Amino acid sequence: MTSDAAFTYNGGKVAPGERQNLRYGISETYLGDPVRIPVTIVNGERPGPTMFLSAAAHGDELNGIEVVREVAFEWNLSELAGTIVCLPVLNVPGFLTQQRYLPIYDRDLNRSFPGNPTSTSAKRMAHAIFRNFIEPCDFGLDFHTSTRGRTNMLHVRADMGKPRVARLAHAFGASVIVDGAGSDGTLRGEATRADVPTITIEMGQAHRFERSLIDDALAGVESVFGEYGLRDHDLVRWPGWRTIVTEKTWIRADAGGIVDMHYERGSLVREGERICTITDPFKADGTPVRAPFTGVLIGVLENPVVYPGNPICHLVDLDEETARIVERRQSNR
Structure with missing residues (x-):
């Protein structure tokens, strides 16, 4: 219109x-x-x-x-x-x-x-x-x-x-x-x-x-x-890679403690990799939190303390071809 x-x-x-x-x-x-x-x-x-x-x-x-x-x-x-x-x-x-x-x-x-x-x-x-x-x-x-x-x-x-x-x-x-x-x-x-x-x-x-x-x-x-067409000189951009996701997963803490994040927002994580570790104040009995599938972290915790059940990160699935593209781009930064 x-x-x-x-x-x-x-x-x-x-x-x-x-x-x-x-x-x-x-x-x-x-x-x-x-x-x-x-x-x-x-x-x-x-x-x-x-x-x-x-x-x-x-x-x-x-x-x-x-x-x-x-x-x-x-x-x-x-x-x-x-x-x-x-x-x-x-x-x-x-x-x-x-x-x-x-x-x-x-x-x-x-x-x-x-x-x-x-x-x-x-x-x-x-x-x-x-x-x-x-x-x-x-x-x-x-x-x-x-x-x-x-x-x-x-x-x-x-x-x-x-x-x-x-x-x-x-x-x-x-x-x-x-x-x-x-x-x-x-x-x-x-x-x-x-x-x-x-x-x-x-x-x-x-x-x-x-x-x-x-x-x-x-x-x-x-x-x-x-x-x-709101302005003549603006060009439609291609971001380099794109994924459309219908399923997203909040990964939640299974233990209370202090969270040591190993990845930042926007990072690619491979299935099985340790996203973060939850420890007590004495840094003992660390509980690893691993990626259930290969994907990109669209949201992560900033406040590093959790109760069991608190959300830690928001992970969306990537197919292997897209994951390789993201991996190459992140390694070239």
Whole structure:
């Protein structure tokens, strides 16, 4: 779909050739003061698709904020074909307190979409965001990080059974795509079900700006711009290798103790190799944790202490040909 019309939301519009920065009210505090989210809308002079970029649905997930801000304020958008809706901080109350969930009743904003204007605080906020800035778009990118104590390599999560979503996921150019519809209430799941194909980009850890991951994500956004013609000079990228996984395995601790990780996020591990060792404070009776199959670690523990049952790492399977490609690339670093 292409559009050469104004982008409209409840309370305003942005005509072709215009940019608007606004703080949009989605709720109120206990004192009756407005809770506002920052929004930047850039409507190009040339017709094209309407795309949203969102971050910080979980208030402590910061990497995506910088991606969205740099697209909005550092990229040359003078010849933009279409419209971009930039939402760098969805969960403003959580961002202000630097916690994952909304401080109000500890609700998860990213389990509250598409929202409901007469329901809980979280669903009212989600409704205001969804109806005004998500539903009017043709597709979108939603940026996340791992939760506290863990870190993710950059990868995409997408419902690959839907061709329009698969196109978007491939266009972003990540090496790993985790296939799945998304849980009920998630922004990407509900947007996709509302005919706005959306993918999640997972990158890094909470409470951090990680420059290398931000740069990789910006390259992915450029690639999406190229695929959909938002800018003429952006090229769709090939990451060098790619795997689409439907099954992923959380490897959990079978003993309590202190974890000594032997691999970083993004590393290839071969079946039977020791991923980490769990020891007690005296470094005695080390318990090895071995890879059950050959794959790549898309997520690993950052906080090095565990109880039995705690997740240690997130491993996705690789076929042998892809594993050899990854092995060669990692050995040449």
